[in-house]
Amino acid sequence: MNQAISIDVGGTQIKWGLVSEAGEILLREQEATEAQAGPMAVGAQIADIARRVYETAPDPDAILGIGVGCPGLIDETREINMFSPNLYNLDGTSWRDIPLVKHIKDALDALGLSGRLDVRLENDVNAMVLGEFLYGAGRGVQDMIGMTLGTGVGGGLVLGGRLYRGAGSTAGEIGHMTVVPDGPMCGCGNFGCLEALVGKAGLIERTLSAITARGRTTSLEDSLDALKALDDDAPQMIAKAAREGDAVALEVFADTGRYIGTVLGSLANLINPELAVIGGGISRAGDVLFPHIEREVRARAMKQPADTIRVVPAEHGNDAGMLGSAALILRPDAAGIDAA
Numbered sequence: 001m002n003q004a005i006s007i008d009v010g011g012t013q014i015k016w017g018l019v020s021e022a023g024e025i026l027l028r029e030q031e032a033t034e035a036q037a038g039p040m041a042v043g044a045q046i047a048d049i050a051r052r053v054y055e056t057a058p059d060p061d062a063i064l065g066i067g068v069g070c071p072g073l074i075d076e077t078r079e080i081n082m083f084s085p086n087l088y089n090l091d092g093t094s095w096r097d098i099p100l101v102k103h104i105k106d107a108l109d110a111l112g113l114s115g116r117l118d119v120r121l122e123n124d125v126n127a128m129v130l131g132e133f134l135y136g137a138g139r140g141v142q143d144m145i146g147m148t149l150g151t152g153v154g155g156g157l158v159l160g161g162r163l164y165r166g167a168g169s170t171a172g173e174i175g176h177m178t179v180v181p182d183g184p185m186c187g188c189g190n191f192g193c194l195e196a197l198v199g200k201a202g203l204i205e206r207t208l209s210a211i212t213a214r215g216r217t218t219s220l221e222d223s224l225d226a227l228k229a230l231d232d233d234a235p236q237m238i239a240k241a242a243r244e245g246d247a248v249a250l251e252v253f254a255d256t257g258r259y260i261g262t263v264l265g266s267l268a269n270l271i272n273p274e275l276a277v278i279g280g281g282i283s284r285a286g287d288v289l290f291p292h293i294e295r296e297v298r299a300r301a302m303k304q305p306a307d308t309i310r311v312v313p314a315e316h317g318n319d320a321g322m323l324g325s326a327a328l329i330l331r332p333d334a335a336g337i338d339a340a
């Protein structure tokens with residue numbers, strides 16, 4: 001059965017695996033990203049990982065190529081990293097217009113693997129959505145919205161059974177849909193984006209103002225330092241307090257669900273999908289979040305699209321990106337890639 005090497009490039013760690021066409025993860029490992037040495041070094045690192053996997057695989061002839069998921073904007077040829085704020089050049093600036101696929105292919109040439117392995121690059125959230133579509137919660141549907149809730153709010157669309165990229169390959173940025181016209185400033189420069197309200201910083205900011213402005217008793221007063229430091233664990237602390245019945249935390253998650261449901265309700269009216277799949281750390285809040293999303297979607301969308309859409313948690317967690325990156329090679333039809 002066909003296999004692909006899957007690479008997930010993060011600012012601090014590169015995770016990789018070997019994935020079969022059936023969606024089995026045959027191997028998984030990770031190591032520190034050589035980000036401090038610049039993009040060419042990262043390309044060489046990815047090629048060397050591929051060489052190691054290829055040389056030790058039981059059936060190297062089954063490996064068709066390398067699918068790479070990377071944060072940031074990827075161009076329409078899926079070869080160039082147009083902008084990745086969390087990956088840096090030698091001079092400390094963020095990656096812009098980095099020909100990452102060329103760097104990888106040049107390094108493969110130098111390793112004597114020239115032409116043997118195809119290389120395809122995709123935005124990491126699109127890869128996650130593709131993974132859930134083919135191997136997770138989205139199996140069998142044709143039209144689906146995918147979202148990740150974490151530090152940022154990512155999104156992707158599957159329309160007619162294919163990943164949808166739009167005219168300039170940037171489609172699916174659900175996190176930057178405006179929810180509150182004069183709301184908090186977002187990292188993208190706009191105000192009141194979904195991400196500015198329910199991303200990690202927005203969630204914590206709303207929690208802090210709920211605690212201080214209303215002077216209510218809450219178990220979260222014990223976690224004020226972690227909240228103020230925007231600690232990575234802070235969203236889970238708020239979720240835990242909510243599950244334990246803390247009124248302030250419950251209200252913060254109810255509002256979070258309303259904001260997300262408002263956006264999904266509009267999207268349901270626009271594209272009439274069968275499914276919205278929500279993953280990422282904050283989505284693990286589960287029962288204190290999902291019913292509020294559902295209720296708001298039903299309240300906002302017209303009857304027919306509201307009756308059609310199901311809102312479900314992602315099935316694969318962190319593995320979805322690995323499965324989706326491999327699918328760039330193994331399932332080009334679903335990845336929306338036309339045969340060369």
Ligand SMILES: [Zn+2]
Binds near residue numbers: 190
């Ligand atoms: Zn934004």
